[in-house]
Amino acid sequence: MDGSFPIARSSLPEAAAERLRTLIIEGDLAPGARLNERELSERLGVSRTPLREAFRMLAADGLLVQLPNRGAQVVSLSREDARHAFEVMAALEGLSGELAAAHVTDADVTDLRTLQTEMEQAHARRDLPNYYRVNRAIHDRINAIAGNPVLTHTFRTLNARLHALRFRSNLVQAKWDKAVKEHRDMVEALAARNGEKLRDLLVKHLRNKQRAVLETMGEQ
Amino acid sequence: MDGSFPIARSSLPEAAAERLRTLIIEGDLAPGARLNERELSERLGVSRTPLREAFRMLAADGLLVQLPNRGAQVVSLSREDARHAFEVMAALEGLSGELAAAHVTDADVTDLRTLQTEMEQAHARRDLPNYYRVNRAIHDRINAIAGNPVLTHTFRTLNARLHALRFRSNLVQAKWDKAVKEHRDMVEALAARNGEKLRDLLVKHLRNKQRAVLETMGEQ
């Protein structure tokens, strides 16, 4: 125990940013949409000052772009932008795999196997929401095992930016089956402490995701 | 020509952030220092509102930390933090090398060879300032050739954070000689379009830098 009880009283700008982040990712604020400060501040129930600080935070995350004297607008990612983000994320996933294999404990493996079972059950039931939930839990867990907060933060930020694309990956059955299989391989590579293997699996996994996303983006 | 003349009027918050960034990296604002809003706003000649927006930007870059009701303070990186940042940067440098090798043109190679010559001359003259300048130019150039703005931005941000450490790499002659040699190898790997080789060289190069920086950081 460390004896500290940090009450996470988030400030108003942080709360506003969190709310806006959700609105953007859920698509309530569409890509390219201009954000009117007065209107938004009324809708969120905060004044313009904290709202503007929230804008700065989201702009740093790449969810908004701010033009001088012309306010903020929701970022509108081109196909190229998405590709660039995926390229970087693939490199980060690879690192994550190597580090995770180096740091993983037996307890971690046990937990991951449990999650893997849950995932396969969700897959068998064709329970998409739970599949996504567990899927994310597994990836988060691997990232946590890697034990590099800078890596985790960077990855999360890029991921959030891509989610702003609001792609609904058209989960064809074949792809789904394949993804589940890939996850099983990951957990086993981790159990075997095979960093190289895990790296490759994660990079390949992400590349599949990239392909799926870019497909839904169409041409542009 | 595109006929546009975009006057890059940066806003007051941006200008303030830029100024603060310099003050932090140059060490005028020491790690851990608390930033008094009123005092700083007077020194910078702006009011507290744009200053606070600048704080948000720098906090997003990891140069400041903001505590609710307790203002901002210059980040104070632990040895661990630095190690984490370097780990991520190494992965990004590796990616940068692979991409650069895939995209490099003959003109790029010519330019890089020129820079390499400049660097070796600065090295021969023991002209440290110019050595650093050209060194940086070479790395920037490779990064630019990689052609991934997300990568460039992410790398730059992490790099700035490390610069806040204000390490003065104790450039021993042997290490300096080695670094120059490594650069020559990089340019040649790039000329040969050997992505794998360039990746390894860049990762190793960065690892050397990491070692040097962590040495100057002492124990903690």
Add this chain to the structure above:
DNA sequence: GTCTCGCAGATTGCATACAAAATACAACGA
């Protein structure tokens, strides 16, 4: 002597008012 509590001063947080800039629109002229 040390610890705790409470108060005064200082500092941050937020809202609002005013200034500056951009946008929309109408009137004018080619």
Add this chain to the structure above:
DNA sequence: TCGTTGTATTTTGTATGCAATCTGCGAGAC
């Protein structure tokens, strides 16, 4: 009719004032 220019309106940008919170210090209790 189309383009341009001037003006009204909207919107963003910045400064400032007040409220909330924190910090430092001294008085009192043990």
